[in-house]
Amino acid sequence: MSVITSIEDLRLLAKKRVPRMFYDYADAGSWTEGTYRANEADFQKILLRQRVAVNLADRSTRTRMLGQDVAMPVAIAPTGLTGMQHADGEILAARAAKAFGIPFTLSTVSICSLEDVAEGTDGHPFWFQLYVMRDRAFVERLIDRAKAVNCSALVLTLDLQISGQRHKDLKNGLSAPPKLTLLNLLNMAGKPRWCMGMLGTRRHTFRNIVGHAQGVDNLASLAEWTARQFDPTLSWDDVAWIRKRWSGKLVLKGIQDVEDARLACATGADALIVSNHGGRQLDGAPSSITALSPIVEAVGDKIEVHMDGGIRSGQDVLKAVALGAKGTYIGRSMLYGLGAMGEAGVAKALEIIHKELDLTMAFCGHTDINSVDRGILLPTARH
Ligand code: FNR
Numbered sequence: 001m002s003v004i005t006s007i008e009d010l011r012l013l014a015k016k017r018v019p020r021m022f023y024d025y026a027d028a029g030s031w032t033e034g035t036y037r038a039n040e041a042d043f044q045k046i047l048l049r050q051r052v053a054v055n056l057a058d059r060s061t062r063t064r065m066l067g068q069d070v071a072m073p074v075a076i077a078p079t080g081l082t083g084m085q086h087a088d089g090e091i092l093a094a095r096a097a098k099a100f101g102i103p104f105t106l107s108t109v110s111i112c113s114l115e116d117v118a119e120g121t122d123g124h125p126f127w128f129q130l131y132v133m134r135d136r137a138f139v140e141r142l143i144d145r146a147k148a149v150n151c152s153a154l155v156l157t158l159d160l161q162i163s164g165q166r167h168k169d170l171k172n173g174l175s176a177p178p179k180l181t182l183l184n185l186l187n188m189a190g191k192p193r194w195c196m197g198m199l200g201t202r203r204h205t206f207r208n209i210v211g212h213a214q215g216v217d218n219l220a221s222l223a224e225w226t227a228r229q230f231d232p233t234l235s236w237d238d239v240a241w242i243r244k245r246w247s248g249k250l251v252l253k254g255i256q257d258v259e260d261a262r263l264a265c266a267t268g269a270d271a272l273i274v275s276n277h278g279g280r281q282l283d284g285a286p287s288s289i290t291a292l293s294p295i296v297e298a299v300g301d302k303i304e305v306h307m308d309g310g311i312r313s314g315q316d317v318l319k320a321v322a323l324g325a326k327g328t329y330i331g332r333s334m335l336y337g338l339g340a341m342g343e344a345g346v347a348k349a350l351e352i353i354h355k356e357l358d359l360t361m362a363f364c365g366h367t368d369i370n371s372v373d374r375g376i377l378l379p380t381a382r383h
Contacts, residue, residue, distance in 0.1 A: 004340075007312045007333045010349055014085070014339030019188050021172040022084045026335045029279035030164030035287065036279025039310025042287035046319045047378040051365025059367045061357055065327035066153055066249045066270055066304065071101035072354050073369065074317055076346075077278075077308050077329035078129030078155060078253075083111025083204075084176050085339040087197030091120030093338055096346035098124045100354075105129050105155055105329070108142065109226075111176065113207035118149035125152035129253070131160060132238050133229040138213045143245050145212075154246045155273070159254025161234045164281040175223070177204040197342075239267045251306070256285055261295045264303065271304035271326075278309055278331050289320060296324030314356025321369060322376050 004010060015023050029036025061072040076097050082089040090112035097104035098121050105127040106117050117126060128146040133139055146154060177198075178184045188195055198204065209225070210216055216225045243250060252264045253273040264272045274292045276285045285291075288309030296305050307320050308329035320328050330353070337349030361369060364376040 004348060005352070007336060007349060007352060010336040010340045010345060010352075011332075013341070014336045014345075017191055017193055018085055018339040019178065019184070019191050019194060021174055021178055021184065021187070022081065023339065024168040024172055025081060025166075025174055026079070026085065026332055026339070028166050028168045029283060030166050030281060031283035033279060033283065035276055035283050035285050038287040039276070039279050039289070040312060041310075042289050043310055043312075043316045043319055046289070047380070048315075048319075048360065048364055049376055049378055050363050054365040054367075056362045056367060059358055059362055061354065061361070061369045063326075063369050065103060065306070066251070068103065068152065069101070070103065070327070072314075072317070072357055073321055073325070073327045074311075074350070074353060074357075075103040075127070075306075075327060075329045076105055076334050077331040078105040078107035078110075078127075078157070079331050079335055080107045080109035081111060081176050082107065082335065082338065083201075084178075085335050086194070086342050086345075087201040088112060088116075088120070088203055089338050089342075090117050092343035093334055093346045094121045094124075094126055096337075096343050096350060097126075099347065100350045102350065103127050103153070105153075106151075108133075108208055109206055110208055111203050111206065114142075114145050114149050114151070116203065116207060123150060125150050127151060127153040127155055127251075129155040129157055130242070131157055132231050132234050132242070133213075134231045135213060135229060139242075140245065141212060142208065143242070145208075147246075147248075151248070153249040153251055153270075154242070155251040155253050156239065156242055156269075157253045157277075158234070158239070159256075159275070159277050159281050161230060161232045163230065164277070164283065166280060176206065177219075236263060236267065239269070243268055254281075255295065256282075256288075256291050258294050258298045261299045261303075261305075265299050269303065271306055272299075273329065274305065274307040274309075274325070275329075276309055289316075289323070292320065292323050292325060300324050311353075314353045314358070315360045317353060317357050318360050318364070318372065319377070321372050322374055324374075 094104040128151040306327040337345035
């Protein structure tokens with residue numbers, strides 16, 4: 001592999017190294033994948049204003065998300081099955097985030113558990129993403145476990161009571177661990193690094209769930225449990241219930257609409273994430289960067305507004321910040337780094353994004369990320 005200079009380089013390497021079922025799981029959206037593509041494409045339409053003869057010494061991308069100091073306004077998004085892109089993937093990504101000085105968010109449906117990540121990062125605080133399952137006693141225990149390992153924020157995902165159909169996952173028969181069919185075995189045989197990693201870890205399935213949810217102690221019972229656990233009745237009352245149980249920072253993820261953003265403010269949450277789940281849920285929804293501005297306008301003075309979806313470069317981060325996001329999250333950019341080169345790959349992804357952010361900010365005539373606003377965008381892009 002030649003020198004890696006972009007997230008696209010990491011994606012191509014991950015495609016070579018990760019078994020097809022898991023690579024496809026990451027690199028896909030729902031139905032026609034229109035929203036998935038729009039998330040990236042709409043960033044490209046926003047044009048920047050170049051300024052010259054500005055003193056560009058002493059630049060800083062440091063800022064705060066949820067009151068926490070961050071090296072740049074980027075956090076790692078929660079992604080399910082991350083430990084299937086690379087052995088012990090969640091631990092490795094959390095370590096890379098810790099070293100870089102940005103937050104890591106662990107998914108409910110991760111391979112490594114809350115306790116695994118806490119142990120693997122020497123107790124460094126991380127954020128935990130919660131899905132509300134039908135089994136509310138299990139949800140209560142998850143919240144208690146997140147408190148016990150010192151999680152500093154709870155990210156409550158509101159856009160997955162039901163699941164957007166992802167054709168590739170259905171066709172590939174996605175499962176963790178993968179079923180040992182002839183096709184899967186042949187595919188895995190071509191991914192020796194991945195196989196060696198998996199042979200070296202005992203973490204092969206959903207460790208936040210197995211052994212913690214009642215009646216789930218093996219793979220057969222796990223498959224049955226997860227199929228019926230996502231709760232279609234989830235409502236704002238559940239958000240109020242969780243707000244009561246979790247006194248730390250609370251973030252509501254999956255807001256797309258101004259009306260919902262207003263309702264989110266009324267819950268007493270600390271932040272909301274403008275997100276369409278990386279184009280994996282409602283295909284036909286607007287890109288996140290398009291949805292961002294009206295929400296910032298409506299509630300940006302009442303609640304911290306974050307966004308995710310389609311960020312593949314530091315330029316995208318800068319554009320989101322210019323349009324009012326106080327923080328962004330990366331899902332696939334992290335997963336591609338992880339699949340390509342494990343912890344070093346996630347570190348590489350963060351370095352790439354940081355460098356692009358820093359230089360683009362400078363070209364636009366700014367030396368401090370906290371002074372960036374719509375003024376760096378050409379008027380047509382200011383919405
Ligand atoms: C996700 N996402 C997600 N979100 C969440 O709240 N819980 C989860 O378990 C998952 N799982 C998941 C798996 C994979 C493979 C992807 C790609 C995404 C959504 C994620 O947090 C985030 O919203 C998107 O990934 C952002 O879009 P980009 O950065 O991937 O374009």
